[in-house]
Amino acid sequence: MAVKGIVLYDFLLVRGGAERLTLDLVRGLPGVDLCVGYRDPQAFPAEEIADLHCHDLAAATALPGWRTLKVMRAFAGPATRFLADYDWALFSGSNAPLAVRHRLGGRNLYYCHTLPRFVYDLRDYYLKRFPLPLRPALLALMAYVKPRYEASMAAMDTLIANSENVRGRLRRYLGRDATVVNPPIDTERFRWRQQGDYFLSLARLEDFKRVDLIIEAFRRLPSQQLVVASGGSQAERLRRLADGLPNVRFTSWLNDQQLAELIGGARATIYIPRDEDFGMSPVESMAAGKPVIGVAEGGLLETVLDGETGLMLPADPTVEHLIEAVSALSADRALAMRHAAEARAQLFSRARFIERMRAVIEAAPAAVR
Known part of the structure; x- marks a missing residue:
């Protein structure tokens, strides 16, 4: 049987x-x-x-x-x-x-x-x-x-x-x-597509994901572009927070193909939740050859390599920490991390x-x- x-x-x-x-x-x-x-x-x-x-x-x-x-x-x-x-x-x-x-x-x-x-x-x-x-x-x-x-x-x-x-x-x-x-992680679907010039937030729009800190950082970085590609209970509050910011765009939830294209064309992703369980989004980003601005706590300590596949912020990051990391991660520096990020993601296939x-x-x- x-x-x-x-x-x-x-x-x-x-x-x-x-x-x-x-x-x-x-x-x-x-x-x-x-x-x-x-x-x-x-x-x-x-x-x-x-x-x-x-x-x-x-x-x-x-x-x-x-x-x-x-x-x-x-x-x-x-x-x-x-x-x-x-x-x-x-x-x-x-x-x-x-x-x-x-x-x-x-x-x-x-x-x-x-x-x-x-x-x-x-x-x-x-x-x-x-x-x-x-x-x-x-x-x-x-x-x-x-x-x-x-x-x-x-x-x-x-x-x-x-x-x-x-x-x-x-x-x-x-x-x-x-x-x-x-x-x-679907390492076949998430692939490098082009070297874009926007940063990407993929975290659900909930308090403990700290997306509000990211938006505040980009308020003070008007020359940098942020795309927020998710939804959640805090969606309306965060949209109001970003009201009047031409450099911040919300897409709501995307289908699998749209998400893969958006990740594959970003400069990097930003993911700073409070004590994340594991965090699949950072690994999907690395699978596409995109480094991660993460936080040095929770599951990200098991996936992102500071200085090699991304930049790690303190466990309780401030807006200033984010501004410094975004400013430091130029397009050239992000591209230089591509192959290390792709190799790291293969461990989670x-x-x-x-x-x-x-x-x-x-x-x-x-x-x-």
Whole structure:
């Protein structure tokens, strides 16, 4: 009898790194099925995943807080009882792992992009920025998520972390060790196209990604061009911040081809999030031969080589640090880093990821029937 496997992820909502990893993994392991809490048809049209056997739990909602609860309940509920029919299951995200309760026989794996950070290391950060009248609701959500997430982790036979940074968080908060398998980068799609003269920000538009610092830097660098190619909950605020700046342009989310072309034609990318889990965008940039202005903390310490494939700023960068780095990274200097950046990105190729994931899955404890 053929071994049957399935990969579960919270939802296909935006074209982010975790979503790309999920689809790469399912496609890289023939015969493996997919299960998601829901799929946004605009971000992921049906024809794009027509080659996959996908269980869609249809737990969609536009309300972020309710979304977490609704998707968690969908995975934990009877709609995922079919998981008992599989020989192994790999869970990812923060909501999908609740479905492990329907797979008590073993061979359950968890790929950790990050712990739910609003419950753990960024708990105080979120509470301070949440409107005071709504904080009781956020505290209630934290109290609901944390014990259920930890119970799901306790039921996993094998933990996989996307970086040493996330591996450290698993040890710190859950007392569990993990095997590190870095995310896959499509090094064939992201290629050098031309030596453009604009800088590129690819981070989601959220507070902890610190895109506001980048915009402020370019306010004081009117001769330099910035393209912000993403979306997020802070999109309107950041657009207002950049209002009147002719050298700052927003594109919103782009399709895969548009994104590859934009990266391939940039001078460099700027990526300075707070304690990033891993950070696929910097590696995609390097795959296209484009250096990265990054920050010396989190996952970027595992990918970007300061002075060779980019320039690293202090862990708590200021606008002045950014201005200095942008000014220092001339077109000639960026071009001189091209080959080192391309070589570095090959360490994170899709083929390498699939090979390592297959080995970890095959080594997972056998299911008990």
